[in-house]
Amino acid sequence: xxxxxxxxxxxxxxxxxxxxxxxxxxxxxxxxxxxxxxxxxxxxxxxxxxxxxxxxxxxxxxxxxxxxxxxxxxxxxxxxxxxxxxxxxxxxxxxxxxxxxxxxxxxxxxxxxxxxxxxxxxxxxxxxxxxxxxxxxxxxxxxxxxxxxx
Amino acid sequence: xxxxxxxxxxxxxxxxxxxxxxxxxxxxxxxxxxxxxxxxxxxxxxxxxxxxxxxxxxxxxxxxxxxxxxxxxxxxxxxxxxxxxxxxxxxxxxxxxxxxxxxxxxxxxxxxxxxxxxxxxxxxxxxxxxxxxxxxxxxxxxxxxxxxxxxxxxxxxxxxxxxxxxxxxxxxxxxxxxxxxxxxxxxxxxxxxxxxxxxxxxxxxxxxxxxxxxxxxxxxxxxxxxxxxxxxxxxxxxxxxxxxxxxxxxxxxxxxxxxxxxxxxxxxxxxxxxxxxxxxxxxxxxxxxxxxxxxxxxxxxxxxxxxxxxxxxxxxxxxxxxxxxxxxxxxxxxxxxxxxxxxxxxxxxxxxxxxxxxxxxxxxxxxxxxxxxxxxxxxxxxxxxxxxxxxxxxxxxxxxxxxxxxxxxxx
Numbered sequence: 001x002x003x004x005x006x007x008x009x010x011x012x013x014x015x016x017x018x019x020x021x022x023x024x025x026x027x028x029x030x031x032x033x034x035x036x037x038x039x040x041x042x043x044x045x046x047x048x049x050x051x052x053x054x055x056x057x058x059x060x061x062x063x064x065x066x067x068x069x070x071x072x073x074x075x076x077x078x079x080x081x082x083x084x085x086x087x088x089x090x091x092x093x094x095x096x097x098x099x100x101x102x103x104x105x106x107x108x109x110x111x112x113x114x115x116x117x118x119x120x121x122x123x124x125x126x127x128x129x130x131x132x133x134x135x136x137x138x139x140x141x142x143x144x145x146x147x148x149x150x
Numbered sequence: 151x152x153x154x155x156x157x158x159x160x161x162x163x164x165x166x167x168x169x170x171x172x173x174x175x176x177x178x179x180x181x182x183x184x185x186x187x188x189x190x191x192x193x194x195x196x197x198x199x200x201x202x203x204x205x206x207x208x209x210x211x212x213x214x215x216x217x218x219x220x221x222x223x224x225x226x227x228x229x230x231x232x233x234x235x236x237x238x239x240x241x242x243x244x245x246x247x248x249x250x251x252x253x254x255x256x257x258x259x260x261x262x263x264x265x266x267x268x269x270x271x272x273x274x275x276x277x278x279x280x281x282x283x284x285x286x287x288x289x290x291x292x293x294x295x296x297x298x299x300x301x302x303x304x305x306x307x308x309x310x311x312x313x314x315x316x317x318x319x320x321x322x323x324x325x326x327x328x329x330x331x332x333x334x335x336x337x338x339x340x341x342x343x344x345x346x347x348x349x350x351x352x353x354x355x356x357x358x359x360x361x362x363x364x365x366x367x368x369x370x371x372x373x374x375x376x377x378x379x380x381x382x383x384x385x386x387x388x389x390x391x392x393x394x395x396x397x398x399x400x401x402x403x404x405x406x407x408x409x410x411x412x413x414x415x416x417x418x419x420x421x422x423x424x425x426x427x428x429x430x431x432x433x434x435x436x437x438x439x440x441x442x443x444x445x446x447x448x449x450x451x452x453x454x455x456x457x458x459x460x461x462x463x464x465x466x467x468x469x470x471x472x473x474x475x476x477x478x479x480x481x482x483x484x485x486x487x488x489x490x491x492x493x494x495x496x497x498x499x500x501x502x503x504x505x506x507x508x509x510x511x512x513x514x515x516x517x518x519x520x521x522x523x524x525x526x527x528x529x530x531x532x533x534x535x536x537x538x539x540x541x542x543x544x545x546x547x548x549x550x551x552x553x554x555x556x557x558x559x560x561x
Contacts, residue, residue, distance in 0.1 A: 004508050008501070008559055039500055039516045040530045062530050064498035065560070122504060 006118030007125070008065065015069035020076050021058040034061075034135030034147040036127055041067050045135045053082050057136070064128050066119065071132035073112055083140055089113075090133050096120070097129050158459045163451065164540050166191040177510030180545040185330050185489045185536030186514050187380045188361055190444070194384060197443040201436040209435055210409060210426075224435050227442030228425075231390055234445045235375065236366045241395055241424035245438050248389035249357040250280040252376035253324070255391060255428060256353060257284035259401040260322060267293030270319045272350075274299040274307050274336075275526055276329045279519040281355050285324065294321070301526060305332035305481035312341065316348050323352045327359035331518040331534065332481030333464075333489040335359075342372055351397060357381050361538060362460055362487045364453035373397055383538075384444035385437040391428070398424050405430040456539045463537050464490065467546045474553060480523075480532045489536035491518075494553070497560050499531040505559060506533075509552035 025046035043061035059071040097119040107114040138147035207216035246252040299312045351373035375392040407430035412420040476495035503515035
């Protein structure tokens with residue numbers, strides 16, 4: 001059960017129950033839809049960008065606890081960040097959730113994202129944890145296609 | 151001791167399956183994902199080994215000793231399949247890569263051979279993607295129309311709607327025998343009779359039927375039947391398409407190549423007779439032989455014994471699952487087999503699947519390649535426990551115990 005507790009930390013379960021920034025943003029400047037074809041998870045990410053800075057971000061959709069918490073935490077982390085900062089943070093986050101178990105990871109560097117460190121013990125769940133981030137990037141790049149985790 | 155246990159020695163049967171003797175994450179494996187793929191008994195594994203160790207060679211062409219043995223074993227498997235299905239002729243048994251391949255073969259050949267713009271194909275709302283997409287592709291190509299029989303809240307087809315869909319434009323009804331995501335067993339007798347009254351042929355997707363029930367094609371009288379080896383305790387990568395001879399003779403070949411020809415010149419090619427007309431290229435010889443051994447094995451246990459044991463398992467599982475607060479079944483058909491799908495209030499199936507896995511319990515979570523079914527029931531996904539004759543009531547107890555752990559974690 002220890003690895004399970006690593007994965008399903010209280011913070012993640014809380015975000016799953018009461019996700020932050022969970023609404024449809026009508027005044028969004030950017031938005032995109034993301035699908036995980038494997039499990040049918042679906043998320044829509046909305047951003048309001050002004051002068052290369054994310055001034056508001058929200059999401060909607062359905063998915064597992066990991067995917068919902070990942071979306072929720074992402075929105076709290078990215079509000080106020082520049083687009084470049086957001087992209088950098090995604091790279092860092094991806095490393096956190098996919099790093100080899102043998103690799104030492106300094107959790108202090110990750111702030112609120114650190115709660116997702118347990119994901120790397122569950123390779124099948126990496127896609128759940130990254131779908132909303134891929135979708136956020138897709139929205140920023142204003143691509144018309146739907147983002148997928150494939 | 152109860153009577154079924156005396157007739158059906160499940161513990162002894164389990165020793166035939168080496169894969170079941172292992173631990174997963176330090177817990178005994180509880181394999182309840184049989185609708186995705188079934189496990190392989192030692193006799194089948196040994197048959198595959200024997201083929202590669204002793205007589206691996208190509209069929210239907212060599213004059214040498216090994217080719218002769220391989221051809222006999224390959225064609226022997228065809229006879230085993232014929233007997234298994236109670237088909238009338240070996241010419242009606244075509245080896246494919248699997249159920250999906252069989253349906254694609256038919257969609258392609260029927261499309262090119264029989265379908266004109268405006269024609270209609272009828273399927274049901276509970277089909278697997280493999281019995282939807284090939285028909286969509288073909289209909290798009292031929293300007294035909296795909297019609298769908300709706301299902302009710304219990305996951306049963308609505309018969310009156312089916313009757314209304316059949317008309318003079320209907321060229322084929324393609325229907326699942328047993329649903330992989332709902333466990334529904336369809337009333338095939340009535341479905342086939344109604345289609346035949348209007349001279350419409352019927353394809354039955356038997357992938358989820360053959361692991362649980364005996365099939366008698368001469369009694370069923372469907373025109374086509376498909377199934378996969380790996381769902382009936384055989385190897386992956388092989389399946390069977392049965393077709394009535396009069397239909398198969400009418401249809402154009404699917405793929406061209408070696409083995410499916412009688413004579414090739416650049417002016418034209420004369421196709422081989424049935425069933426070889428539909429078996430282009432070197433077939434999956436070892437796995438076809440393995441399938442034959444698997445069918446022998448399952449018939450030795452006997453479908454009467456299998457059905458009654460599995461029915462006992464399913465009734466027990468339904469009863470135990472019902473005790474869980476907040477659990478809702480997806481699919482409540484009166485006649486069911488194989489699988490039980492359910493959702494837990496406020497807990498996503500993927501989270502359930504991950505936690506069950508850590509308890510050693512293997513189930514399927516997701517849409518089970520039946521997204522339209524999920525849309526019918528307005529759920530994104532379900533958790534599915536699916537059974538085989540080697541499962542036990544103790545394993546169901548472990549599933550229930552693990553589900554309580556899920557609920558505890560999310561409470």
